[in-house]
Structures are given as C-alpha cells and as structure tokens.
Amino acid sequence: MSVARIFRTPTPYHQQELAELDHVQAFDVVYLAHLNHAPTQLVRSSHTNWAFAPVTLGPTIAAPAGAAVHATVANTDADNGGNAYFPRLATYAVTAINDVTGQESRPSSGASASNDLTLKRNKNLVTWGAVTGANRYRVYKANHESAFGYIGETQGTSFTDDNIDPDLSDGPPEANNPFGPNRNPSTVTFFDQRLIWARTREVPNGVFTSRSADFANMDIARPARADDAISIRISAQKVNSVHALVPLQNLIALTGDGVFVIAGSDGDYLSAAPPPMAKRQSGRGASRLKPLVLDEAVFFQPAVGSGVRSLGFTFEIEGYRSNDVSIFSPELFRGHTIASWAYAEEPLSVVWTARSDGKVPTFTWQLEQQVWGWTLCETAGKVETICSIPEGGESRVYWVVEREIAGVKRRFLERLASAKWSDLDLSCYLDCAVTFRLEAPQRRFLVPHLAGATVDAMADGFAIRGLACDGAGWVDLGHEASRLVTIGLGYEALIETLPLAVQAESGSIQAKRQMLGDVVVQVADTRLGAIEVGRRLDRMQQPRARTTEPLGTPSALFTGAAVVGTEPVTAGEATLFIRSREPLPMTVTSVFLDPVVSEA
Known part of the structure; x- marks a missing residue:
C-alpha cells in the first residue's frame, strides 16, 4: 500500500x-x-x-535615488551685454536598466537647473546614486514643463548635457x-x-x-x-x-x-x-x-443550454468556427452542467468531466484519426472536481469524490490507475482501491476507508467478487495470496452497439427483423473469461476462456478475434451488448456482425 x-x-x-x-x-x-x-x-x-x-x-529593479544637477555657466555672453544669454529650466529623470532581465526601472525624482546650453562651454552635469543590479542608465530631459524625452545613456552614474535635444517619441515608463x-x-x-x-x-x-x-x-x-x-x-x-x-x-x-x-x-x-x-x-x-x-x-x-462545443480555426472563413461535439449524445448533458473537467492527453486522449450530479461523461478525442465519442462513467459516489497531471510519461487523472460507505459520507482524493501497465498484476480496474505488495502470504487485509462496503479484489492474477468488508475495515479473501492484492469497489463496463443501418438489395434493413447469429469480437489484452456478449443483458454468452493455460492458473490475456454465438431471437433492430463485471481489462477494438434479415 x-x-x-x-x-x-x-x-x-x-x-x-x-x-x-x-x-x-x-x-x-x-x-x-x-x-x-x-x-x-x-x-x-x-x-x-x-x-x-x-x-x-x-519592475523589480529600483529607481535611481539622489538625482541632482550641477549647472556649469561658463558663458553668459558678457561681451554683448548678455543679449544672447537666455537661460531655460531643464528637468532630468534617470532610469536604471538590468540587461539580464531586460527591465527598466521607474524614473528617479526630477532634478532641475537653469542654464543656456546653446552657448559654448555651458553644460549641465546630472548625477545619481548607483542601483543594485543595474548595468546602465537612461537619461530623460524635459525643457521648461514639457514632456520628458530620451537624451542618452551611460554605464556610469553621471551624464553631461551640452545641449542635447530630447527625443519626445521615447519617454520614461510611468x-x-x-x-x-x-x-x-x-x-x-x-x-x-x-x-x-x-x-x-x-x-x-x-x-x-x-x-x-x-x-x-x-x-x-x-x-x-x-x-x-x-x-x-x-x-x-x-x-x-x-x-x-x-x-x-x-x-x-x-x-x-x-x-x-x-x-x-x-x-x-x-x-x-x-x-x-x-x-x-x-x-x-x-x-x-x-x-x-x-x-x-x-x-x-x-453560456446558454447544455453540452460541449469546440472552437477551431478554419481556412474556409479565415477565422474560428464553433461546433457542437455533444450533438450525438445530448442525453448526457440535458438538464446538467459541467462542474469540472480535465484533459488526459496520454495515452488515451480523453476528456474527463465531472457533471453537476457527480457522474462522469468522458470524451475520447483522436482528431487525426477522426475518432471521437462520449461514454458515461458512473462511480459509487459523486465526483466533484477533476484534474490531470503529467506523471511518468502519461497523464494521471485525480478527482475528489464523495462516497457513502456504511451510511457515512466521506470525501476521497483519488488517482485513477495508470493506463500503462506491462503486468496484469500491476493493473487496477476497481474504484477507491488500494494495492498491497506482500512479503509473506496472507489472506486478511485492512481497508478502513471501505469499512462496511461490499468489495472486489484481484489477488495474484485471480478476480474475486462480492467480498464483505467488516465494520473495522477487514477483508478476508478466503485463501492466502502471496504477491499482489488490490481491493476496491467493483463496477461494470458495458458496451452497446448502435442498430445496424446498411443497404441491402431489397433496401435498408432498418425496422426489419434481424437475427445476429455468430458475432466476432476483436479484443486486445483482454481475459476472455471476464467478458460476456449477447443480445439481451439477461442472456449473455462467454467466449472460450482458456487456450493452453493449465487449470489452477490465471488465464492469459488474449489479443485477437473471439467468436460468440447469440440466441436465435428476432425482435426488430438487432443491437449487441458486450459486458465485463470483473476487475480486469477489456479492450474491444471492433465488432463484426453477420445479421440475418427477415421481411416478416
């Protein structure tokens, strides 16, 4: 654990x-x-x-402090009685630049001086204190009370203005x-x-x-x-x-x-x-x-109504177009909203949604293959929020779920089991489950969070259903396990095919009596003894469960085609159910039907 x-x-x-x-x-x-x-x-x-x-x-870099201006007035045009000497007020502000972050500080407080910089030898020396982290400084100037404009920069802490016109198209930040x-x-x-x-x-x-x-x-x-x-x-x-x-x-x-x-x-x-x-x-x-x-x-x-819409760029209109991706499953959203959702990118590309009633519609999305569709997942509780976090090369889905165990409501933070497993013993197809790695054989296990519930288990590759978890949280497997044991709440996986809609020589077979006969189910990494196939949920058939495995050992996972016969019943349009109630993987890649169509 x-x-x-x-x-x-x-x-x-x-x-x-x-x-x-x-x-x-x-x-x-x-x-x-x-x-x-x-x-x-x-x-x-x-x-x-x-x-x-x-x-x-x-900005994180500080503005220069202690800005001051020293005016050098070496020329007042005394030879002409000062007729060409027209001092003007100039105000200076300085900012600090950090070349690593690219930040420019806010400007220093303004420092002013009066001088006539149009006359030779007159100048204003602007000084300021050094700023930690500054690589250079930018100096801005405002003549009279006009706006500030850039006049130059320096790596030191002083700058000489000998009549530089400010660039008013480049002002200091505010x-x-x-x-x-x-x-x-x-x-x-x-x-x-x-x-x-x-x-x-x-x-x-x-x-x-x-x-x-x-x-x-x-x-x-x-x-x-x-x-x-x-x-x-x-x-x-x-x-x-x-x-x-x-x-x-x-x-x-x-x-x-x-x-x-x-x-x-x-x-x-x-x-x-x-x-x-x-x-x-x-x-x-x-x-x-x-x-x-x-x-x-x-x-x-x-904003209005229910469902889920997609938005993507299309060259047809040179803009973004919206489409309803829940149009084929409106019953999943009618009367409900989505409280929380998350996208699990790898390995299955699935959107997990927490509906307002706690059920979980999931959306499989493979755009490059034009494959998408909705599936309703129900757990023994109410899922409130969902998130997805990349871990170990895949998207791991977490959810907060409220469950009622033995009449007591409890809130769980759960992580969905990894979809990438190389050993069946390491897989988990149970809700609210915990896994025990055993150092010595044992048959009783403590799962206090499931006290009073009916649970299922996977023990050394064998599925065990309908176990009682007592009031203290102890579960007895009925026999000793030696390697791995996973205990949790069981659930049912159910697939129902759509009615057949193909064109025959006599026209469409819809609304005509259909008999399925033998059905070929293509599966991958699935234990055949754990799945059932049939026309009706109360009359399901199992494919042959074993091939070459000896009795007393878990049957191997199977990849290939399984042939299952169905009952010879004709009752309108034929659909097929595929079900697994075992805590085992079931991956169905395709279903092949060969219906017999009756005109009567």
Whole structure:
C-alpha cells in the first residue's frame, strides 16, 4: 500500500470561492485570479515550502535615488551685454536598466537647473546614486514643463548635457496599476510573452496585459512603446463579460455573448503601439468553466443550454468556427452542467468531466484519426472536481469524490490507475482501491476507508467478487495470496452497439427483423473469461476462456478475434451488448456482425 503525506499551507481563498478561481502556471509560480481578491501568486520554493502572496506590480529593479544637477555657466555672453544669454529650466529623470532581465526601472525624482546650453562651454552635469543590479542608465530631459524625452545613456552614474535635444517619441515608463478595490481581475493566462488578466467588476469586458516578458509589470510610457502594458475593452452589441482567455495562434477571448480574437493591429504581434483590436468570431457565448485546449481546438461549455462545443480555426472563413461535439449524445448533458473537467492527453486522449450530479461523461478525442465519442462513467459516489497531471510519461487523472460507505459520507482524493501497465498484476480496474505488495502470504487485509462496503479484489492474477468488508475495515479473501492484492469497489463496463443501418438489395434493413447469429469480437489484452456478449443483458454468452493455460492458473490475456454465438431471437433492430463485471481489462477494438434479415 502506498502512503503519501499531504502538505498544507494557509490560503486567502474561502472554500466557496474555489469554483470561480482561475489560474495559470509559470514554472514554480502560479498566478491566481478572483473577483474578491487582488492578483495573487502561489510560489513553490521547495517540496515543503509553498506560500501565497499578492502580486507586486512594477519592475523589480529600483529607481535611481539622489538625482541632482550641477549647472556649469561658463558663458553668459558678457561681451554683448548678455543679449544672447537666455537661460531655460531643464528637468532630468534617470532610469536604471538590468540587461539580464531586460527591465527598466521607474524614473528617479526630477532634478532641475537653469542654464543656456546653446552657448559654448555651458553644460549641465546630472548625477545619481548607483542601483543594485543595474548595468546602465537612461537619461530623460524635459525643457521648461514639457514632456520628458530620451537624451542618452551611460554605464556610469553621471551624464553631461551640452545641449542635447530630447527625443519626445521615447519617454520614461510611468507607474500603472489598472487593479484595485472593485477592480480585481478574475481571468488570467499567458500570451505573446505577456501575462494577460481580464474581467473586473467595474470593467467586465476589460483585458489587461503586462509589459512584454515582464509578467508583474503593468507600467506604460508616454507616448506608448510597443512593449508597454495594454488595457482594452471588448466592445460589441452587448456588455461582453470575459469568461475565459485561451492562448492559441491568436489570443481568444470567450465572453458570455460570443468569441473574440484579440490581435495586433497588423494582425500579428500583440503590442501597445499600435494598439490591438478585438474581432468577433462567433455568436456562441461561453460559461465560466475554464476551457480545454486539445491539439489546435478549444473545448468550452456554452453560456446558454447544455453540452460541449469546440472552437477551431478554419481556412474556409479565415477565422474560428464553433461546433457542437455533444450533438450525438445530448442525453448526457440535458438538464446538467459541467462542474469540472480535465484533459488526459496520454495515452488515451480523453476528456474527463465531472457533471453537476457527480457522474462522469468522458470524451475520447483522436482528431487525426477522426475518432471521437462520449461514454458515461458512473462511480459509487459523486465526483466533484477533476484534474490531470503529467506523471511518468502519461497523464494521471485525480478527482475528489464523495462516497457513502456504511451510511457515512466521506470525501476521497483519488488517482485513477495508470493506463500503462506491462503486468496484469500491476493493473487496477476497481474504484477507491488500494494495492498491497506482500512479503509473506496472507489472506486478511485492512481497508478502513471501505469499512462496511461490499468489495472486489484481484489477488495474484485471480478476480474475486462480492467480498464483505467488516465494520473495522477487514477483508478476508478466503485463501492466502502471496504477491499482489488490490481491493476496491467493483463496477461494470458495458458496451452497446448502435442498430445496424446498411443497404441491402431489397433496401435498408432498418425496422426489419434481424437475427445476429455468430458475432466476432476483436479484443486486445483482454481475459476472455471476464467478458460476456449477447443480445439481451439477461442472456449473455462467454467466449472460450482458456487456450493452453493449465487449470489452477490465471488465464492469459488474449489479443485477437473471439467468436460468440447469440440466441436465435428476432425482435426488430438487432443491437449487441458486450459486458465485463470483473476487475480486469477489456479492450474491444471492433465488432463484426453477420445479421440475418427477415421481411416478416
């Protein structure tokens, strides 16, 4: 039995706020967004050191301090009675540059002096204190009370101005914070080397970006630079509250009333100068459920109605088109919403969804093979939240599930068993299960979390069903096991084929009496004795369970075609059931039917 410790840390969020919490991760920092809280980050310093802290907006490099100006007035045009001497006030500000991070600090406090720099030998010497981490400094100048403009840079802590005209198209950065009370963002993502926030109470259609490659810096310059922070509002016929942001080839904004693409004015890089644009792509709004990205497609829950929609770029319209991917399984979503979902990319490419009633519709997606479809999974409890984490070369799915064991409701954090196994003994096809690796033979096992439940077990390759777990949590297998034992809640895997719809010489066979006869089921890595095949659930047949294995040993896994006869009953359209109630793998790759069609 594996054991792990849970690390706990205080959080600023209430339990009821978690459903509305959005997040995005950059290495060991997770940025968190919620309407009731200022932008927050969760920083991991070690396995046992995690801490929440508000995001401090602005550059990390300090502004130069102690800026001063010493005016050298060597020429007052005394020979002409000072007729050409016109002193003007000049104000200077200095910023520090860190070449490693690319950050530019906010400007120092202004330092002023009066001088006529148009006359020879007159100059202003600007000085300031050194800044830790600075590789160079930029100097800005404002004549009289005009705007600041760039006049030069230096690696030292002084700069001489001998009548340099300021470049007013390049000004110093200014402190900027678009957030505050009643202006907390609730959506966050990354795009084009920027941290993107959206949707505040005051500006529900607002999108706010950091400076380029400087995630916690929202500063701007006047006039705007291309890498400045950006603030825009998505304007359309309605107030489009931004429910989610998705980074694809473009930045996609999913709002309550439609889908928008946010792109640079040139249709490419997202920059502050020129400002970006928001172009409407679809009139289908999205809910607040965080979308999933599968390959080049986005999956989201619509704002109105039920089901799941996909969004992908199509060259036909040179834009993004939305499609209903739940149209063939509407009964799985009618009257329900999705509380949580996650995409398990490897090895099976499956979307796991926690429905509002605790059941789990799963969506298999293989775009390159044009294979997709929904399956309903039900567990002995209510699944509340789901997530997927890459571990050991595959996507491991975790869920929080509420179960009632012996009349007591308990909440479990469970990890779905690995889909990659080389030995059947290492597989697990049981719910809420635990595995024991034995050093000596034993027959009784303690599973206190399943006390009072009826459980199934896998012991040394044999399946055992219907075991009683007593009030203390002890389970007796009835015989000793020597290697591996897995104990958990059993479940049933059931496949039902669609009615046949083929064209015969006399026309379509639909609505005609059909008899299946022999059925060929193609399986992979499946124990034949664990599956049943038939026309009716109360009259199922098993294929031949053993080939060359000796009695008393577990039958081997089988890959190939299994032939099963079905009862000679004709009763309308013929469908086929394939079922496994054993805690064993069942992989069906295809089914071949040879129906006999009757006109009567």
